[in-house]
Amino acid sequence: MTTDLQPLRRSTAYWAVADAWSMVWRQLLYYVRQPTTILWQLGFPIVSVLLFVYVFGSAMDIGGGADYTAFAMPGMFAMTMAFGFMNTAYAVVLDKEKGVTDRFRSMPMAPSAVVSGRGFGDLLGAALDLLVIAAIALVIGWRSQGSLWETLYAFGLLLLLRFALIWIGIYLGLGVKNTETAGNLFAVAFPFAMISSVFTPPSMMPGWLGFLATWNPVSATATAIRELFGNPVAVGSSWPEQNAQLLAVLWPVLITAVFLPLAVRRYQRLSR
Amino acid sequence: MDNHPPVAPLDPALAVHTVGLVKRYGQVMALDGFDLSVRRGTVHGLLGPNGAGKTTAVRVLTTLTEADAGAAQIAGADLGSDRLEVRRRIGLAGQYAAVDEVLTGRQNLELFGRLFHLGRPRARTRATELLEQFALTDAADKGVGAYSGGMRRRLDLAASMILAPQVMFLDEPTTGLDPRGRAEVWEAVRALVGQGTTVLLTTQYLDEADQLADRITVIDQGRQIADGTPAELKRAVGGAQIEVTVADPAQLDAAEAACAAVSTLSPLVDRPRRRVVVPVEEQLGSLAAVAARLAEAGVAVEDVGLRRPTLDEVFLRLTGHRTDEEPELEEATR
Ligand SMILES: Nc1ncnc2c1ncn2[C@@H]1O[C@H](COP(=O)(O)OP(=O)(O)OP(=O)(O)O)[C@@H](O)[C@H]1O
Ligand SMILES: [Mg+2]
Numbered sequence: 323m324t325t326d327l328q329p330l331r332r333s334t335a336y337w338a339v340a341d342a343w344s345m346v347w348r349q350l351l352y353y354v355r356q357p358t359t360i361l362w363q364l365g366f367p368i369v370s371v372l373l374f375v376y377v378f379g380s381a382m383d384i385g386g387g388a389d390y391t392a393f394a395m396p397g398m399f400a401m402t403m404a405f406g407f408m409n410t411a412y413a414v415v416l417d418k419e420k421g422v423t424d425r426f427r428s429m430p431m432a433p434s435a436v437v438s439g440r441g442f443g444d445l446l447g448a449a450l451d452l453l454v455i456a457a458i459a460l461v462i463g464w465r466s467q468g469s470l471w472e473t474l475y476a477f478g479l480l481l482l483l484r485f486a487l488i489w490i491g492i493y494l495g496l497g498v499k500n501t502e503t504a505g506n507l508f509a510v511a512f513p514f515a516m517i518s519s520v521f522t523p524p525s526m527m528p529g530w531l532g533f534l535a536t537w538n539p540v541s542a543t544a545t546a547i548r549e550l551f552g553n554p555v556a557v558g559s560s561w562p563e564q565n566a567q568l569l570a571v572l573w574p575v576l577i578t579a580v581f582l583p584l585a586v587r588r589y590q591r592l593s594r
Numbered sequence: 595m596d597n598h599p600p601v602a603p604l605d606p607a608l609a610v611h612t613v614g615l616v617k618r619y620g621q622v623m624a625l626d627g628f629d630l631s632v633r634r635g636t637v638h639g640l641l642g643p644n645g646a647g648k649t650t651a652v653r654v655l656t657t658l659t660e661a662d663a664g665a666a667q668i669a670g671a672d673l674g675s676d677r678l679e680v681r682r683r684i685g686l687a688g689q690y691a692a693v694d695e696v697l698t699g700r701q702n703l704e705l706f707g708r709l710f711h712l713g714r715p716r717a718r719t720r721a722t723e724l725l726e727q728f729a730l731t732d733a734a735d736k737g738v739g740a741y742s743g744g745m746r747r748r749l750d751l752a753a754s755m756i757l758a759p760q761v762m763f764l765d766e767p768t769t770g771l772d773p774r775g776r777a778e779v780w781e782a783v784r785a786l787v788g789q790g791t792t793v794l795l796t797t798q799y800l801d802e803a804d805q806l807a808d809r810i811t812v813i814d815q816g817r818q819i820a821d822g823t824p825a826e827l828k829r830a831v832g833g834a835q836i837e838v839t840v841a842d843p844a845q846l847d848a849a850e851a852a853c854a855a856v857s858t859l860s861p862l863v864d865r866p867r868r869r870v871v872v873p874v875e876e877q878l879g880s881l882a883a884v885a886a887r888l889a890e891a892g893v894a895v896e897d898v899g900l901r902r903p904t905l906d907e908v909f910l911r912l913t914g915h916r917t918d919e920e921p922e923l924e925e926a927t928r
Binding site for chain 2: 327352356421431435592
């Protein structure tokens with residue numbers, strides 16, 4: 323044996339951070355090894371927004387003579403974040419199915435790093451997603467009319483939504499059997515992203531659907547960033563629509579408070 | 595497990611020592627008071643039919659699954675109270691290669707090296723070293739997705755040995771591999787033992803246990819039902835036996851009578867194969883006596899000989915079923 327194999331001695335807190343970073347490093351390597359993955363993952367939001375803007379766009383009248391493209395682009399941003407939890411869930415099931423999770427669990431690493439590494443890695447991935455999708459929006463003709471700070475804050479709100487959904491993704495990913503059943507999660511993701519103000523103002527939907535849409539966390543984020551970008555908002559007079567800024571923060575905090583502990587618990591219970 | 599005091603004193607000199615391990619899945623007792631003693635520096639085979647509890651035992655001993663009761667020590671570290679220390683002393687390679695398919699072989703080993711807390715520079719040199727050792731240097735910078743089954747399994751073994759563990763757990767390390775892949779894995783296992791690592795290996799293949807293991811524990815329905823060296827197990831089941839194959843099935847009864855006369859145990863008649871088998875104690879003398887009686891009775895013999903039971907037969911006697919059951923095949927010959 324040529325290499326000294328004595329593990330480094332550092333504090334538990336040090337390893338919690340260092341191991342999480344190693345896990346994030348692994349995810350970053352994915353982007354280097356498979357740069358096209360990001361386009362596949364963004365395929366759905368991109369295609370659907372192109373459909374809405376160019377195919378249905380001419381028939382879309384959101385009132386007040388507002389520009390539909392300027393309305394739909396922030397919707398696409400929010401939708402990309404909303405669908406993001408599918409990526410998290412899928413990556414989590416894949417690791418579980420391939421036995422990689424068990425390998426991590428049998429190693430003397432910080433146990434928290436498997437979950438926290440996934441969380442921060444996916445957040446970084448989401449920032450990359452946003453960069454790509456914002457570039458596409460700029461090409462289509464979307465512009466932010468808000469100040470630099472308002473614009474950055476809006477992107478911050480988007481990442482906050484994605485951050486909250488990571489824990490739902492991990493929770494669901496650890497709960498399903500294999501990657502095949504993970505595909506069924508699309509049935510949850512689709513209405514969650516669509517019954518919202520992403521493409522159409524809730525006021526244009528039938529009563530109960532509109533009610534759901536106004537309370538959807540995705541709507542709160544979409545409306546809040548439209549306000550910050552100075553894009554057409556098209557909101558009604560309901561309380562959630564009038565308080566989108568508050569809800570765009572409150573919803574993610576609430577979701578994180580519920581699902582972060584649930585995800586951690588489910589991870590710990592893998593040993594049952 | 596933490597709630598239960600050790601059932602009996604555990605011996606820290608053993609590589610693995612378990613006493614009364616219990617693991618319940620609903621109605622199923624996957625482990626039902628499982629005892630195991632593995633001596634340091636040996637290869638220990640854990641043998642049992644499907645669903646016997648082999649994987650469950652390995653998962654419990656590698657901290658992946660918590661036992662409901664019982665106590666265990668791995669390389670002197672207590673499983674109930676010091677899981678982290680256990681993890682520092684073990685390596686695990688499961689039935690499916692648990693490596694990242696997107697990353698390259700080198701990146702996999704570097705990642706695991708970092709997570710084993712070697713620090714980045716040593717994780718790198720260790721990766722290079724192991725790639726060399728497992729003959730993966732040429733494929734080191736290719737994505738694992740493009741690896742063959744044997745290469746993946748070798749990478750998996752390499753990843754499990756980053757810290758040169760004291761005890762290595764291998765759950766069916768060669769299942770699904772072609773003969774070449776199996777030979778490669780066997781070689782890797784022997785190299786491990788050469789470095790002083792204790793190996794606990796589960797397998798469906800008796801020849802594998804026979805080839806590799808110094809000792810074998812047979813497990814069935816979550817309990818240990820036999821333990822010993824391959825030779826001891828074979829002896830325990832009845833030492834030598836005489837086999838007579840007759841040319842004409844009509845003479846099977848005469849052959850049976852000839853065999854019965856030389857043994858205290860009754861012969862087994864295998865009609866489809868026109869064969870009579872009888873366990874004997876006094877070996878050469880019995881063979882001579884049987885030959886004489888067969889000649890006297892005018893039985894046309896195709897083959898007669900003295901044989902030791904295979905591990906397969908040992909297993910069959912102990913558990914009442916074969917390791918890889920092939921009922922259709924047995925039915926067809928009848
Ligand atoms: N996670 C689980 N949930 C429910 N039952 C389980 C679980 N894991 C194992 N079992 C059951 O426990 C018993 C022992 O299973 P185990 O996988 O340990 O057997 P094995 O000896 O490894 O079998 P094989 O040779 O098929 O790999 C089986 O009856 C199995 O169905
Ligand atoms: Mg098994």
